[in-house]
Amino acid sequence: MPNSSHALLSVFEAHGIDRVFLVPGESYLGILDALYDFPGIDAVTCRHESGAGFMAVADGRLTGRPGIVLVSRGPGATNASIAVHTAQQDAIPMILIVGQVPRADLRREAFQEIDYRRMYGTIAKWVFEATDPGQLAEAAFKAIRVATSGTPGPVVLVIPEDLQQQQVTQPRWLAREPASTKPDDATLRELLRQLAAAERPLIVAGGSFEKPGGREALCALAEAWHIPVALSFRRHDLFSNRHPLYVGELGLANPQVQIDAFRQSDLILALGTRFGDITSQGYSFPDLPRPAQTFVHAYADDHMVGLHFAPDFGLVCDPIELARALTPAGRPDASQTRVAWAGQLKEIFQAHAAWPQRKADDGIDFAQVVRTVRERANADAIVCLDAGTFAAPVYRHFGFVPPQRLMAPLSGTMGYGTPAAIASQLRFPGRQVICMVGDGGFMMTGNEMIAAVERKLPILFILANNASYASIRIQQELHYPGRTVGTRLFNPDFEQLARAFGMRAQRVERAEDVAGAIESGLAGDGPRFIEVKTSLSVTLPERRS
Numbered sequence: 001m002p003n004s005s006h007a008l009l010s011v012f013e014a015h016g017i018d019r020v021f022l023v024p025g026e027s028y029l030g031i032l033d034a035l036y037d038f039p040g041i042d043a044v045t046c047r048h049e050s051g052a053g054f055m056a057v058a059d060g061r062l063t064g065r066p067g068i069v070l071v072s073r074g075p076g077a078t079n080a081s082i083a084v085h086t087a088q089q090d091a092i093p094m095i096l097i098v099g100q101v102p103r104a105d106l107r108r109e110a111f112q113e114i115d116y117r118r119m120y121g122t123i124a125k126w127v128f129e130a131t132d133p134g135q136l137a138e139a140a141f142k143a144i145r146v147a148t149s150g151t152p153g154p155v156v157l158v159i160p161e162d163l164q165q166q167q168v169t170q171p172r173w174l175a176r177e178p179a180s181t182k183p184d185d186a187t188l189r190e191l192l193r194q195l196a197a198a199e200r201p202l203i204v205a206g207g208s209f210e211k212p213g214g215r216e217a218l219c220a221l222a223e224a225w226h227i228p229v230a231l232s233f234r235r236h237d238l239f240s241n242r243h244p245l246y247v248g249e250l251g252l253a254n255p256q257v258q259i260d261a262f263r264q265s266d267l268i269l270a271l272g273t274r275f276g277d278i279t280s281q282g283y284s285f286p287d288l289p290r291p292a293q294t295f296v297h298a299y300a301d302d303h304m305v306g307l308h309f310a311p312d313f314g315l316v317c318d319p320i321e322l323a324r325a326l327t328p329a330g331r332p333d334a335s336q337t338r339v340a341w342a343g344q345l346k347e348i349f350q351a352h353a354a355w356p357q358r359k360a361d362d363g364i365d366f367a368q369v370v371r372t373v374r375e376r377a378n379a380d381a382i383v384c385l386d387a388g389t390f391a392a393p394v395y396r397h398f399g400f401v402p403p404q405r406l407m408a409p410l411s412g413t414m415g416y417g418t419p420a421a422i423a424s425q426l427r428f429p430g431r432q433v434i435c436m437v438g439d440g441g442f443m444m445t446g447n448e449m450i451a452a453v454e455r456k457l458p459i460l461f462i463l464a465n466n467a468s469y470a471s472i473r474i475q476q477e478l479h480y481p482g483r484t485v486g487t488r489l490f491n492p493d494f495e496q497l498a499r500a501f502g503m504r505a506q507r508v509e510r511a512e513d514v515a516g517a518i519e520s521g522l523a524g525d526g527p528r529f530i531e532v533k534t535s536l537s538v539t540l541p542e543r544r545s
């Protein structure tokens with residue numbers, strides 16, 4: 001007999017949700033039991049709620065639908081919080097379902113009880129605690145709407161265990177297309193006039209272009225008007241990094257000369273980006289509160305438009321539709337000034353994009369590994385990254401070309417890489433998935449790679465082992481030179497560990513063995529694991545004597 005949990009799950013199913021990530025718990029046994037009756041929903045069992053949560057975040061990013069994660073109360077819910085934070089910072093639709101103590105015990109400090117409305121209040125878009133079994137279907141429907149609309153983000157549904165297997169009328173909450181939004185004709189005409197007149201325009205494009213058709217719309221707009229494109233923080237995969245109009249990402253390591261050049265623009269089209277902390281270089285580019293150039297900010301969330309920088313045109317709309325509306329059928333002639341401007345920005349970008357020539361005598365320079373992966377990666381490869389300094393050469397030098405994907409957390413959280421790789425390969429079984437992770441981040445969620453063995457997912461895991469939390473060590477050397485504390489790592493034998501998980505594993509200790517290892521790692525079935533003994537010294541700032 002279908003019950004309240006069936007009602008909840010059938011709303012998810014009606015919205016195309018075909019996978020959930022979970023660590024089981026007694027507090028949501030009723031929902032777990034209902035899952036048994038949904039063979040079309042793949043239940044991925046994880047080993048830690050952070051891993052389950054990161055998988056849901058990655059899945060949400062890849063599908064545009066909310067990634068779903070189910071966890072137990074108290075301990076499970078606290079473990080999952082890192083993913084809620086990541087979904088919020090990364091603007092990814094995600095729904096966390098938490099089993100709750102029975103209603104009769106609410107607010108009595110019952111076993112493993114937490115008031116999730118307070119706990120998640122500031123990091124989730126919406127936290128809803130059900131009080132009646134009839135609410136579950138409607139709550140699921142609204143959770144999907146909230147998670148996917150405006151700035152996408154995390155929603156938490158809290159379901160007391162006594163509500164999970166009640167008789168309810170089955171739902172009629174059907175999937176609904178989001179409303180289409182486009183600026184009015186007069187505004188569009190004025191924007192077209194501005195586009196034609198600008199001499200030094202610059203597009204700054206962000207995550208909203210991840211949706212199907214977004215990359216194409218962005219490219220068509222830039223090409224039609226010959227406008228250089230900078231991408232917002234860690235959104236390298238939205239526009240070909242090898243396109244003549246690509247002028248870089250606004251991230252953590254832009255040279256001053258590049259930002260100074262961007263400042264010379266006379267029109268900024270900030271499309272589909274929140275223009276937050278890192279993209280705006282700590283709220284310093286463009287000028288606060290009113291940019292020096294004409295500033296167009298288009299984003300689907302009213303709250304975000306002009307939140308930091310006062311726009312001349314603040315447009316609450318779908319940036320993809322706007323890009324389409326601003327793309328003329330033909331190509332207006334680009335002025336000499338505009339061509340020279342795009343060329344100047346490109347030159348600055350290229351000077352910065354040159355591969356480092358560094359001498360490493362305490363291990364392999366991980367940049368060499370990245371370069372080798374880049375040369376051999378498929379045209380549709382999905383590259384999943386954990387947080388750490390090993391990843392810097394990927395951001396600076398990989399040169400993503402759509403449909404290649406970069407799956408890296410904007411929140412900078414460690415532990416994301418391995419679960420993201422699992423979720424990516426599950427979502428796209430036919431695509432090449434390459435995961436790069438540091439020895440620090442790997443020890444946080446690397447256990448999730450057992451799913452790759454269980455499900456025979458052909459992921460290539462590359463572990464950068466420098467026996468250090470190097471990103472923090474770098475900061476120590478910069479701010480407190482020579483006073484190393486808490487950043488050295490004593491590690492297990494990773495090669496043996498991967499073998500014990502059931503993987504083909506190899507350790508690489510010499511630069512001349514990198515290419516062969518990666519080549520064989522990218523071939524064959526099932527997951528493969530390469531541990532690279534990497535140089536710490538090449539990543540550290542030079543000591544001032």
Ligand SMILES: Cc1ncc(C[n+]2csc(CCOP(=O)(O)OP(=O)(O)O)c2C)c(N)n1
Pocket residue numbers: 386387388389390391412413414415437438439440441442464466468469470471472
């Ligand atoms: C969950 C989490 N904890 C702590 C940090 C702070 N942090 C950022 S990078 C880093 C070190 C990463 O070390 P590792 O994975 O070995 O990569 P490496 O920097 O050595 O290349 C730390 C501790 C973080 N970003 N996320």
